[in-house]
Amino acid sequence: MANTIDETKIKTDLYDAVNGDWLKTAVIPADHSTTGGFTDLADNIEKTLMSDFDDLRSGKLQPTNPEQTEFKKFYTLTTDFAKREKDGSAPLKPFIDRINGLNNYQDLSDQLADWILTGLPTPFSFDIDSDMKNSTTYALFASGPSLFLPDKTYYAEGNQAAAQLMPIFTNMMTQLFKLAGYTEDDAKTIIDQAEQFDRLIAPNVKSAEEGADYSKMYNPRSLDDIAGSTDKLDLKAAITALIQGTPEVIITPEPAYFDALNQLLTDANFPLLKSWLLVKTVSGLSSYLTEDFRQTSTIFGRALSGRKEARSQEKAAYDLATGVFDQVVGDYYGRKYFGEAAKKDVHDMVVKMVNVYKKRLANNTWLGKATRDKAVLKLDKLGIQVGYPDAITPLYSKFKVTTAEDGGSLLSNVMAFTRIRNEDEFSKWNQPVDRTRWEMSANTVNAYFHPFHNIIVFPAAILQAPFYSLKQSSSENFGGIGAVIAHEISHAFDNNGSLFDEYGNLNNWWTEADNAHFKDLAQNMIDEFDGLPFAGQKVNGKLTVSENIADGGGLSCALEAAKGEPDVDLKAFFINWAAIWRSKATKEREQLLLSIDVHSPAKLRANVQAQNLDDFFNTFDITEGDAMYKAPADRVKIW
Template sequence: MTKDKFTVDKNEIKQNIYDAVNGAWIKQATIPGDHSSVGGFMDLVDGIDKTLMHDSAALADGSLPAKTPELKEYAKFYKMAEDYARRDADGATPLLPVIDRINNLANYQALNDQLPDWILSGLPTPFSLGIDPDMKNAKLNALFAESPSLFMPDKTYYEDGNPAYAQLMPIFTDMNVKLLEMIGYNHAEAVETVEKAKAFDKLIVPNVKSAEESADYSKMYNPQTTDELASSTTALNLKAAINQLVGEVPNTVIVTEPKYFEHLEELLTPQNFDLMKAWMIVKTVSGYSSLLSEEFRQVGGIYSRALSGKKEATNPTKAAYYLASGTFDQVVGDYYGHKYFGEKAKADVHHMVENMIAVYKNRLENNDWLSPETKQMAVKKLTSLGIQVGYPDEVDPLYSKFHVDEKLSLLNNARNFGKIATQDSFAKWNQPVERERWEMSASTVNAYYHPFKNIIVFPAAILQAPFYSLEQSSSENYGGVGAVIAHEISHAFDNNGSLFDEFGNLNNWWTKADHEHFQKLADQMIAEFNGIPFAGSKVNGKLTVSENIADAGGLSCAEAAAKNEDDVDLAAFFINWSRIWRMKATPEYQQLLLSIDVHAPAPLRASVQVKNLDDFYTTFDVTEQDEMYLAPEKRVKIW
């Protein structure tokens, strides 16, 4: 078993496995002031942060040699980020030219004249353009058009009677008034500007999607011609801007939120121009505050800390590391992967992924509700699944273009890097999709499935105890990283992933009867979680359904793999599954996650899914008299 000072009473598991495994830990665990949570995932993050902060400092002072040009530039940028004396001396000065650029806009035409460079420079616009694989032709990159983000985390916060808005908006307001005063606005000007920005934000709200609506990938694909998109507003020439950004006028733009663009003309009126300018200023000042002085960083984080329940700001040294490593994320990830993970572990986990795919394939081939036609396509998709483990074979060439200019401020260097990255992204329009390109740093404690590419990615950072260790039994490893691996595989067959074929194309490969049966099972999963009380609110089953389907499939297939091993110990398997989800979080953070996170709360991921597996009942002798009992006809079994 995993070495853990907390013992597990198997009788208590019958009442609540999460509490039985993690209750003693939760009682003694404390949330640091600069954290919103602690637990399985966060503990790994903290360990990696400590390691990489130490190494970053050594790289910056030269005691640790930077062996690649990209790592040398990272060291320079980290050193610049940590130079708070210079940042404090500069104060607001680096930001003022950017604010002047916004203030100098006299009308929409003035914005229109510089719109392409405005977008490349990362300045706020009342729409968003980006590049991603075409959902109907996943071998080529397409242009996507989306709505801008709101001041609140989700449109549901703006609903009448939502107490979160009444609590949070005054904090948002006060913070931004203070920030504007710090760049030279008098109090009355600052208040007026923030109120105008909030008024523009509220005009955006009715026509954007909620988190629940955005969770349905099938509603993302709304292709329009560039002319059709451009006709959504007469205030700005979107066609000309797109032409300059990608080099020609695309035949198709994929609009993820058509309702927003249908109402864009109503938003971009002459009467709303000053509101939009104020909105741009507020977004810019708050967005860049972390790149300025320590006072700006402290003040600029007040709202996000209120959202998450953090009691204090991240300390300056860690903040400098986060800023620099976030900018050079793939460079830092490559360094971490090679130094702390290595080729041997990479090969070992890759083999484990292949084993899990084999288990999943067997499950599909022996599925008793899929038709032969659908089953054949499902296996074909599984066989085509791309696997990325540990760290990429090479660092993205983008980072070779990042060169720190020590004469410039931290903010201006960051803005230059942002512009280079945005130009690089737009240059990929209509080019072949780079399926092997990593989109997550190897030092990130996470994993993902990309439906447009049909790939699963497991960064090195998550491949540690309690998820994975050579010191753990095979059953513990399958209850940890095995279930995570199978979870990501399952995303290829959840309510969203199942809409995409083996190439990542949005393509219905199901028979009508099979899809109807699958939808009934998905509805059962929605019902299983929907309305469960948690943190003073309730779980949204529709918002979390795709992740819950993936959890169910992952846990079921990982258990099957564990049972294939000679040293199988299902008690250890279920206990470690519950252990990896241990989490203690602030009430504010729990409320935030309930509103916007597509994952169910961690304690419920641990305790609800096991009820669907028959072996859980026999392993711990769970009967109808126990709280963990779920009648066989109510157990949701999809994969």
């Protein structure tokens, strides 16, 4: 690979030198907002699975387990476009009627637990995750709802993006309500009231930047405190019914929202809330209805991301089916296209990266011994999940499809499964945490670290070229999947992950001096990225700090591992590092991500982190005066 790159161009711009020829000719598909390394892999997997599942539907391929049998029935339902046209808006009607039947808060309060289990919207959200102070047990979390616009910052006075986007949202919703049988005047009244309520919510929820700081997530409140947040709804009765118990503590990542709830849920605001519930429901369920509904429901999302077209009917049906049966699909993909041999090979690579990290910690010059020892212990306890889970989660055995012949519609099945999923989720409260549970399906091109569980997960889909291949040299693999693996390990020691101990408990295991030093180093990473120009806007260093720390630590660790191999080739290492970030996106998507994404833009991830490593300058003979040069004092080094 190294021989195909004009290395003199690397002195000016690593990312452009590696990806420039591709960028000149790459075309973003009309139904995409981006194309590139990650997207290409996802598209290829989609093509493969759509072909396989066409064979499954036609009978050429036989299901290998009961869950696949139900998936086949459901996929048949999502692709029965004639049935969806015939049903029209009828499957939506029971849910609209249920909201229209609310005359006051008491009507909602009387059915609140069932309402939540059904999957209908509420002006708050409850979910289950590990107790941040006792990671062996599941706890109840309470947060604010999502907004119509991507982030609360869009609601600030004078925000230009909101001025462009809100009319598009309003127009889309007007069309959807008309398709659902409303007059234009009635639709406009409902949408206007809903947007008023949404604007009342916005100041009280967290922005993406605020939400990215895990140190402010743990705000325990008693059941009585949460219940006392509003006198209009009996939250105590709803919560105890949902979890079949009485929680001593509810974790509240957005305490300011519950402080404001009483002022939101007033008698004067009831019509606004009711309209907000209608808008949320109609927008949320339209993709399961006719083609007109589905196409119309994508208008706002396409404007946000710059996609020119909606997905085709066939691809959208695939999305719906695989989204509902995600772990069943992942199990099929992992077993057929990844296999045990690759699973073991990559697991060994992860262990190797963990050992490199341990060695680096042992030689760390700025951590005290007590903190270093705890960091190594955290690595010793790190859970590693590679490829696909050993078994399909039992939840999916409960999904039984009601076919069209038996009177089932696509939406009725989706809502039945939603209820099963919600009941299963709330039943976990106060139960032991399952650290082996996967939160991503094996056919997902991604990876993650879960700080509450102290586990890293690498789905099968990302474990292919250019990230990883037996045909690539060890240096290429370390510049690809090695850096990704070490990135996820580094999350255990970023500004958020470092707050959690080896068991995933929120627990300060740092000495005061080490913690102060780490905060200074993290601030260096914030400063390095903050304000960098991109897509006509600027990078938010605080929003992206955790991912930037993980990128820096990951690349540095992967570099050390590559240097330990007999066939080391640092040019190939850095070139493949830049290649995996190859990406072309619409300006709308780039600007959206700058507002809400905790990751920096791909080009900056490739270039800036390479500039933090001394070996990068030595490898390509980059000196003062070259555009890629960065003075040693300005190179940010944490891990």
